[in-house]
Amino acid sequence: MFKSKFIISVSLIIFISFSSFAQTKRAITVDDLWAMKRIGSFSLSPDGKTIAYTVTSYSFGTNKGNTDIYLIDADGKNLRTLKNSEKNESEPKFSPDGKSIAFVRDGQIWQCNLDGSNEKQLTNIYTGASDFEWSPDGKKMLFVSSVYPECTTQDCNEQKDKAYEESKVKAEIFTELMYRHWNDWRGHKRSHLFLLDIATGEFKDLTEGNKEDVPPPALGSSNDFNFSPDGNEVAFTLNPEFSTAISTNNEVYLLSLSSPSSPKLISTSKGVDCQPVYSTDGKWLAWTSMKRAGFEADKKDLILFDRKTGKMKNLTEDLDRSLEEFIWSTDSKTIYFTAQNEINSSIYKLDVESGNAELFYKENYNTSISISSDGKTLFFIKQRANLPSEIFSLSTDGRNTLRQITFVNKDLLSQLEMNSVETFWCGGANGDKVQSVLVKPPFFDPNKKYPMMFLIHGGPQGAWEDNFHYRWNYQMFASQGYVVVAPNPRGSTGYGQKFTDEISGDWGGKVYTDLMNAYEYAVKNFPFIDSKNTFAAGASYGGYMINWIAGHTDRFNALVSHAGVFNLESMYGTTEELWFPEWEFGGTPWQKREVYEKWSPHRYIHNCKTPVLVIHGAKDFRVPEEQAFQLFTSLQRLGVESKFLYFPDETHFVAKPLNSKLWWNTVYDWFKKHLK
Template identity: 55%
Template sequence: MKQILFILTILLINMNLNAQTKRPLTVDDMWAMKRVLEFDVSPDGKTIALTVQEFSFETNKGNKNIWLMNSDGSNLRVLKNSEVNESTPKFIPDGKKLSFIKGAQIWMCDLDGNNEEQLTDLYTGVDNIVWSNDGKKLLFASEVYPDCATQECNKMKDEEKAKEKAEYKVYTDLMMRHWDSWRTEKRSHLFLLDVEKKNYIDLTLHSNSDVPPLALGSANDFSFSPDGNEIAFTMNTDKEIATSTNNDIFIINVKDIQQGKETPYKKISGSAGNDNQPVYSPDGKYIAFTSMERAGLESDKQRLALYNRETGELKYVSQNLDISFGGLAWSEDSKHIYYDAAFEIYNSIYKINVETGENNFVLKERVNANATLSGSKLYFRQQQSRLPYEIFSINIDGTELKQLTFFNKNLLDKIEWYDIETFWAEGAEGAKVQSILVKPPFFDETKKYPFIYLIHGGPQGHWNDDFHYRWNLQMFAAKGYVVIAPNPRGSFGYGQEFTDGISQDWGGKVYVDIMNTLDYALQNYKFIDENNLFSAGASYGGYMMNWI
């Protein structure tokens, strides 16, 4: 008996010591996090290549490196690790080599990192890589002057600009700046590379439109047909793109491509809204893409569209679903599409039958993205409020969810924090409004805590179970606050009517939603100090600070 009591005492002491050694999340922790970016699964499904980014606060720089691992998460190792960013890993279709971008050019190497070969040498650089199934061709994007047909012309124009004594820009249209980038005369064009000959062709020669589009595109806006004879891509051809959401899907017959000549293309999408992300079915019968019905609305529901390549028929498979489709991945038998979509505070993974429209969850919880199918498994990135993005896998029937990478485990294990909680309150017109609640580290139910109320921007957007590097809910809580983040009218994940509820009503129903939620929280959570309340928001959230 004494021995048992002794063992229990030791265990309790160890537990107490472990609790005392943990600490709240800090800004330095945020900088120290390794960020898992894009990844690719080898054709045989045995290997995963991924990009990992690290930052240095001291040097104010970030660096991207490429890692490899077995698809079960074992044998994780660095493949490319230099002072030059290496990213965008893509396996060659035969699986024997890996392509990647380094120094704004496409390179290729063996799977042990040796025998590097540079595939492109463009003055204007390259972005993205898409291989044809036979490994003979690839697609990439590059920013060029529309009136230049050669790299020499692009270089000459840049050199002429550099000689000018004054830096200036004359704008004749409304699109002067997009987020943090000033608009220049250059446009992103789609290029085709003959891998063996190292010859490339500008497929959108002389076009004033961008491929991929400047805004509202996807991570997959150009692709080859399975037989390599056709190319699909996304482009907005409207003259005034500052007020247009009209991205469309176009196709090119590879036989029509000629060096130095404009390539003819055909539009296959039918809506006046945003169409993007063309993905060919493995059997080559369909092109699937996402499509918004309404013009000029960035937050419309993204429907799943199917274009029949033989008949030209366009079908909207998800017309009766109140779901906005995200990334698409075909099943190997071309009968289903796996996709991600916002569902309440999560970004879930679904499976839809393209013939019957039957739709089911594969994985409901957490924030999931970039689902890639290989055999009987889906590989994807997952994040949650206490976990930056890592690579996960799950069987296609929704069983055996497994975390494959643990890049930040040692750091995360040192942090004291709590998983998010949620609650629902009654908003305007009786609508149910969901909110996220985060308690501070070392929370004590008997104490009173200062409270911070966070309003998201957009105005269409939502707070979700993510690890955000700007508006991180856990970072606010780490300073001793109880944090509540409501999803009022305008939020994603609660149906299109709820999202549309903020349109032309910025201070109406959404204001009632926000204030009713606040009243509910103060009435039901006695650990909130009513005399110590704060609120914050950016973009539309900042606008709402004036109302609150």
């Protein structure tokens, strides 16, 4: 009898203690989102023992971020600061001998010892330097700088800038397309590739006179130029037709550094070729390649180029996944690469000789892969829906020994209740299977009813993934007590190229069926979803689909359309990358007018009865602001309840901390207002 009472008492104490501990956690807030430190790039030392990485911290007070550099041992021990100041220090890269680190500050490249001492400025170039690469012997660097193509001296660049600044006339005369791109006016400068002699500080423009950018401003990678292992050659990416606004033809070129010569074109595809990387032994050059011209979301294959014979081979012809980034093993026999695989960005291992590729590590969202000098360990950045980016390591021996190296948000994360992603599959158009992400709200109770937040991704060739997105964040929606459902319908990547292709020319067709089927499946099969309280939101193509939904269904209590396409024909005339609409709709509006009209949401908006919150940034050149003006005007004239949140200082994205805070609070209030 005494023993039973004692067990009950102890159990009660444990339960009370656990409950008290659990209640110390809370849902994530906007302040928490911006308090999280964000890991950027990292560099592994040549001996594999040390990692240099950047961390960006944001402040509502300054309304911007600050980036610093830290060092940590490869086993996760001995964390220390390398550079921590009010200025941004970024892009740390170990020298080939491992004795120093170069980095970028104030638009110039600097170098210091591993303890941060003996700081030295390596470049002193008026037009600035960034995106650098060490030569294998550590005596030279490649870097990028934006210059006037006609200028052969820095004085020329400076005088042209000064003349423009002093001129009282700011008008421009355009004679060709691509006069603006993404979020910026393109201007007259172009990104050129430079070679720096570290000992003398002298530099040379390797692409002098070129009227296109190296690396290209679109559809490239973060690794678009590299030295050969002997340092005598450079491989780089260039689109010779970018300014036409209709070309996706990025090409790979070779340039000899040992003898005067012109760049030599070696890629053959009319689609996107980029990311040229030499094998460690120097025998091979590999790059990623898309076959089809004019399409930005074709499957990326891995092309192997024999530097001696010039013969090429497609190593991933039979793999129905699109490569993202890759690295060579130290013995040049293996290539590790990442590819989107359903909701994951998985790591694959490819045998160069046989071409056989195998799934090496599947889970979560993995990027920035690097390998130790002994070939035994992979290092990479991993994130998942309830974990912001951190550096991890993984053994290459097949045992998948995973280890977390950094813990930059450990204290903050310990205070937050965030659920991991779940997924479900349902039938879509033509009976094809469609996968959806599901995230439950914090402190979820299966016996309760929760409103549903239905999220639609952009692209349209994109996907919801198991990652921690700093703009469209699952946890931020779930924190308000919503069950988040985020489908990957037709057009989504990670499910094979056929599935991706089937949205082109059919923007409101099969994809709409996929989405609505996912919606119906969720409300019918998850009893904790309150079918009387469902909401939908999306941006870019996701905003397009919200606008389409507005004219085709009244399933939802309220909608949010961020940077959404509304009028396809006027969108064509104001966007910049014309290859995109011309591929998606089969041509120009005068060639395919019936297609543009069929799939344009503005032709159906008179059917709208659902309240819509419209959000747009004035500096969005991809989906220009006139799309939002047309949508909001239509809603107001139709008498549909609507609100317009307009950011004069934002682009396609809302990137400033205080603007983001307003964004989230406005969205929260909009949905809360329409809860039944």
